[in-house]
Each structure stands twice: as structure tokens, then as C-alpha cells.
Amino acid sequence: MRLSRYFLPVLKETPSEAQIVSHRLMLRAGMIKQASAGIYSWLPLGYKVLKRIEQIVHEEQVRAGHIPMLMPTLQSADLWRESGRYDAYGPEMLRIRDRHDRDMLYGPTNEELITDIFRSHVSSYRDLPLTLYHIQWKFRDEIRPRFGVMRGREFLMKDGYNFDLTKEDALHAYNRHLVSYLRTYERMGLQAIPMRADSGPIGGDDTHEFLVLAETGESEVFYDSEITDLKFGDREIDYDSVEACRAVLEEFTSRYARTDETHDPEVFAQIPEERRRTARGIEVGQIFYFGTKYSEPMGATVVDTEGKQVPVHMGSHGIGVSRLLGAIIEASHDDKGIIWPEGVTPFHVGIVNLKQGDAEADAACHALYDSLVTMGLDPLYDDRDERAGAKFATMDLIGLPWRITVGPRGLKNGVVELTSRRTGESEELPPEQALTRIA
Ligand code: ATP
Ligand code: MG
Ligand code: MG
Ligand code: MG
DSSP: OBGGGSOOOOOSSOOTTOOSHHHHHHHHTTOEEEEETTEEEEOHHHHHHHHHHHHHHHHHHHHTTOEEOOOOSEEEHHHHHHHTHHHHTGGGSEEEEOTTOOEEEEOSOOHHHHHHHHHHHOOBGGGOSEEEEEEEEEEOOOSSOBTGGGBOSEEEEEEEEEEESSHHHHHHHHHHHHHHHHHHHHHTTOOEEEEEOOOGGGOOSEEEEEEEEOTTOSEEEEEEGGGGGOOOTTOOOOTTOHHHHHHHHHHHHSSOEEETTTOOHHHHTTSOGGGEEEEEEEEEEEEEEEETTTHHHHTOEEEOTTSOEEEOEEEEEEEEHHHHHHHHHHHSEETTEEOOOGGGOSSSEEEEESSTTOHHHHHHHHHHHHHHHHTTOOEEEEOSSOOHHHHHHHHHHHTOSEEEEEOHHHHHTTOEEEEETTTOOEEEEOHHHHHHHHO
16 A cells, blocks of 8 residues: 555544543554544554454354354344343443334344344254354444453454353353454454452353553452463464363463452462562453353254254353454554554554655565565555655554655665664665565
8 A cells, every 4th residue: 555545544633532542543543533422433554453352253263163043233133032132231232213213222232132033043953053253343332331342332243152052062152262262362462361250240250351461441359470471372272172172271271360349358468479460451251151141031942962952052242342453552552652562553564755756766666565565464655755764654653563764875785774663773784685574
């Protein structure tokens, strides 16, 4: 993409309404624009990152054997009356009436809708296990929408639902989700710690939240510092193996790590003092096992091996896809702007032409651009007629992992400058070597 033809409305001034750094940087980098309280338009740069995050979530869900689909944003109130949640959900639910006076709602989550799909089409244990998921917009009429996309009213969530014959099978699905979530967050350059949590309006007994440690996080968390040494890394895992998935759950939940809702000061006090941590965290996902809480009232049953009708065991599992943009920026920025992890960056490389219109510099930039595209990378070429300082400031703000700076002086010596956004280190190299370094 050539910057002169792109739509990147960066802001010079720091927007005063933004209280935290990720919100400020997303506004300044022209990623989002507020449409109304807690509702945002995703401008091209923000949309690109959102799509990359979504793609990672999809890939890891499919890898775990979960099946993608898409349910609507608007739902009929009738299903929610069956589960008893239409009244129980409270004012966070946006209720709508259509022209025929039917009660509708903008879905805050999808347990009822998916259970209805399941009961309409599945009747035998032979069709289990089954895990369906979608990535769809949700609406929750949050009392205090704030921090940009972190606490929006309209937000993008991946929500997945498992259907199993027994509690044991459903707990395997739970563990499988935990493993796939660890992989998902690490691919985005994030450490998200599974913590024992409270189940809230979804209901159920077993639940973990995934928290990214950050001062601006809305949750108070308590943990054993040893937990932050754990990495999933690039180990291979057989998602069908009950033992393998359980072992990962045990490893990652063996140290004390809880949100304030489940925090137990007495148990916490048993950890050696130097390892006790109290901090703040951003909830980027949550997994639940809730058994037959929805299948029973809604009649989602299957015939079991002995020919008996039994309600299925279920769980639901969410990732805050749009909130993740804010969480990643909170975890990865400096005073000049965003520092995108490679896994989610909107463009891989920025090319800065120091002398637009100079035949040699222009030609060198074009050649680099074409090579990067051939390598399968997505470059952003700043071909505007701007001062070098302004171009550097834009690149630093939008946070691409690499910058290649091209100017007539360097070209005379056969070199360009390659700069890492994360370390700030620059090197002068022949263009081909700069490309090999990035690849
Ligand atoms: P929170 O405690 O932050 O209100 P939640 O526990 O109500 O979140 P869940 O029902 O667990 O949310 O939804 C799954 C995920 O969706 C959350 O872990 C979070 O990452 C994301 N999410 C929830 N509410 C919002 C929101 N208002 N804006 C953006 N993302 C959200
Ligand atoms: Mg909430
Ligand atoms: Mg929560
Ligand atoms: Mg939650």
C-alpha cells in the first residue's frame, strides 16, 4: 500500500477524552472513530489489525477441531424466555421491538441460540462430541463504556459452545479450549494467564478467565509470580488426547492465580512472600463448563448408549477479539506509539523515502516494495512529499515492526537503513540484505 493513496487519518493532538494509552494511540493512529458511546467505526488500519486477530483466533479454533459458523446479531426474546434469562439478564441487554410488536434483542452472548440449533438437529450421542463457534458482534449496554474498544457496547467476540454426552467429555472440551487459548494469545505476542474466576450470569461451576497483566486493567488479580514463567511455546499437542490437554491445564493452573471474586487470602498467604503478587489485569477471554444449565430447560437431549434421553453437557468459551487490540497496545507501546507484535501487525514493513521525486530513491523504494510483496509480506510505502521527521513520527506511531529508510546519500554507498521498532536499533545494509533480515 502506498501511503499517499491510503486512508490513515492520524491525529496530531492527543485526544483529551481518552484516559488510557491504548485508547489514545488507537485514536491518534487513525484506527478507530467513535460513532456513539461505546460504538466504533473501524478505520482501515484498525480494521486490518482486527482482521489479523480474528484470523489467528479462527486458525487456532480450527486446529483444536472446533467448527466455524455464523449466528445473527439479533435474536428473538422467546428463546431467552425459555432459559429464564430474558428477565434475569437486566439492563445490559438491548431490547428491541419490531414492527409486528415482537420482542427482539441484540445478542450479548449466544447460549440460547446455539442450544436451539443443537436441539433441532442433533438427537444421538453418535453425533457427539461437537463444538461450534462463531466470531460475531455482540451488544451489551454497559453502564460505563470506556477505554475505547476495551469496554465497548458493541464489540466483537469469538464465542464457542461444546456439546458432550458426559461431564467428563465436556471437561475435555474445557481443557482443549484452555490449550487453544494459550496458543492463540501467545501468537499475538501476549501473555494471558488463566485465573480461577466467578461465573457471573452465564452460570456454572468451572471457569477460568484469561488475564493480561496491565496497570490499566479493570480486574484486581492475585498470583504466584512463578506463573509468569510458564510459556506454551511451539509444543505440538494432540487435541484429541484427554491426558495431553489435562496435563496442560494442570501445568498452567497449578500456581495460585485468581481474580478478586475468587481470591482467598488464607490460601494466598501460604505462598512464599517474595512470590506473592497483587496486580491489575485485562480480561481477554473466559471459558466455562456449566453442565446442563441450558440443555435441561431448553430440552437439548440426545439418546445415550443405552437408549435413554439425556440432556447434553455444555460449556461456552469466549475471546474478546476487539478488546484484544487495546490489550495488545497496553502491553506493547512506548512514548512514540504502538509496537505491534509480528503476529498481528497491520503491515510488516514501512518504507520511508527520504527524497520523494529523486529518480534513484524512488526506483529503489519501488524495487524494495516489489520484492517484499513477492516474499509474501505486506509493506506500507510512505511516498508522501513530507519531511523525514514527519514520516518517522508516523511510522513510530503506527508501530510496524520494521522500517526501511531509503535516501540518495545511502544509495550512493549502496545501502539503506533498517530499523527495528522494538529495539530502536538501526543498521545500514545493502537492500538485499535488509530483505533477508526481515524474511
Ligand atoms: P467484563 O468482566 O470485562 O465485563 P465479561 O466477563 O462480562 O467481561 P464475558 O461474558 O466473559 O465478558 O465475554 C467474553 C469476553 O468478551 C471477555 O473475556 C472480554 O474479553 C470480552 N468482552 C466482554 N465485555 C466486553 C465489552 N464491553 N467490550 C469489549 N470486550 C468485551
Ligand atoms: Mg461484563
Ligand atoms: Mg468478567
Ligand atoms: Mg467473563
